[in-house]
Amino acid sequence: MSLRFILPVLAASAAVFAQDEKCSNSATTTIENNADATGLSSCKTYTGSIAMATGVSGDVQISGLKEITGDLVVEENNGIGSLGASDLQKIGGEFRLTADTQLGSLSFPKLTDVDSLKWVSLASLGSIGFTSELTHAKSITISNTQLNTLEGINIETVDTLIIAQNPYLKEIAIKVTNVSTELTVQDNNAETSAQFGNLLSAKKLQLTAVSMVDLSSLVEVEGGLGFTNSLFENLACPNLTTVGSLSFTENKKLNNVSFPLLEKVGEDLAAGGNSELKELDFPELTDVEAAVDLAGNFTNVTLPKLNKVNGKFNLQSSENITDVCDYYDGLTGDGKPLRGGITCAGSQDDPQNLNGNPSNSDEGSGAIKLGMSAFLGLTGLAMFTLL
Ligand SMILES: *[C@@H]1O[C@H](CO)[C@@H](O)[C@H](O)[C@H]1NC(C)=O
Ligand SMILES: *[C@@H]1O[C@H](CO)[C@@H](O)[C@H](O)[C@H]1NC(C)=O
Ligand SMILES: *[C@@H]1O[C@H](CO)[C@@H](O)[C@H](O)[C@H]1NC(C)=O
Ligand SMILES: *[C@@H]1O[C@H](CO)[C@@H](O)[C@H](O)[C@H]1NC(C)=O
Ligand SMILES: *[C@@H]1O[C@H](CO)[C@@H](O)[C@H](O)[C@H]1NC(C)=O
Ligand SMILES: *[C@@H]1O[C@H](CO)[C@@H](O)[C@H](O)[C@H]1NC(C)=O
DSSP: OOOOHHGGGSSSOOOHHHHHHHHSSSOOEEEEEEHHHHHGGGGGGEOEEEETTOOOOEEEEEOOOOOOSEEESEESOOOOHHHHHHOOEEEEEEEESSSSSSSEEETTTTEEEEEEEEEEEETOEEEEEEETTTTTSSEEEEEEEEEOTTTTTSEEEEEEEEEEEEEOEEEEEOOOEEEEEEEEHHHHHOEEEEEEEEEEESSOOEEEEESSOTTTOOEEEEEEEESSSSSOOOEOHHHHHEEEEEEOOOOOOOOOOOTOOOOOEOEEEEEETTTTOOEEEOOOEEEEEEOOEEEESEEEEETTOOOOOOSSSEESSSOOHHHHHHHHTBBBSSSBBBTTTEEEOOSOOSSTTTTTTGGGGGGHHHHHHHHHHHHHHHHHHHHHHHH
């Protein structure tokens, strides 16, 4: 496989030995200049990790190399304008690009496999250059770039997929089917569509500030499914049957929610701050393990099969919902579905969720939290580099 295993057979000439040094390194090999990058071309497999020194600049090309078993890292670099690896097929570790201010384009025409991809704070990055398409990655985080397309990323299963704060990205269409940890789309362009039409299951799914959602195949979300600060009018999850928690928060134009097969909510079902949402109808919903917590301008909330709500049932509206409240009041008492008590009130000036008005709560601050963790991540890396 790698030159390393062939070497002992060859006489240990100094030149060959030097090549071996370049083909494996238990510490990270740092590329100091373009000649170092060119020097790697004699390797097919590089055993170890490769990082670019902060002073490397211009166009950096690594040719010949087919596999890096460790990481490929460019961090805090203000000089590299483009980065390519014409023959690279696999990165066994992380493909990490963070805080590289000039990096405008990438060219990885044969890359199909990475363990994880983390591209954060790339103020110039406008193109991906994955001609043969990345098909395998356990984790992908792309945030704070100038990318206007994710074309070239074509993965089916992933642990984590986070796409955040990419202001030119208007379409996110990834054919992912199962997400075992987290899928987050947050604060990209106001017109960003979130198209995950092949998605069957996710552990956690949060969509913030998107213009449209395609979750037409989604069957199951084990943890939280949240829709926040988005401007779509219609939201449909036609095949969703079970969800951990389900929340609709501050979607100012949302007026039509369709979850025709939803039977079970493992924690809370919550809605708040969706000004145009007048009616809610979950025709198959039987069980809510925690609270039902709805505040807004509702005229009607229809839960005809409701059999069990273990937590509190809170429904508050600016509209007159006397008849609706009469119905739910009738579901309280011994052996009745609403086991955790009820607050139902219409004609409220300021309808409240259980934790207060959502516009005053923490729900909308996810962006700040993500920004902070990205920032802390960078600080940590910078410190590591200094050491
Ligand atoms: C993907 O999710 C679906 C729906 O929950 C499930 O039936 C299927 O087994 C999952 N596939 C994988 C590979 O996890
Ligand atoms: C919804 O589920 C049904 C039954 O499993 C399936 O036939 C249909 O194709 C699914 N719809 C989508 C859009 O995946
Ligand atoms: C509401 O959404 C459902 C499902 O997507 C759709 O069939 C229906 O036409 C929509 N209703 C309105 C008034 O837009
Ligand atoms: C209800 O609608 C009014 C406008 O009619 C809006 O100002 C208010 O914020 C809405 N309330 C909620 C809780 O969405
Ligand atoms: C609310 O509606 C009920 C029945 O529809 C009616 O009796 C009641 O007077 C209304 N209350 C207000 C404040 O309009
Ligand atoms: C709420 O909607 C249901 C189903 O459409 C209907 O049967 C019920 O009469 C409505 N209630 C009110 C108060 O409008």
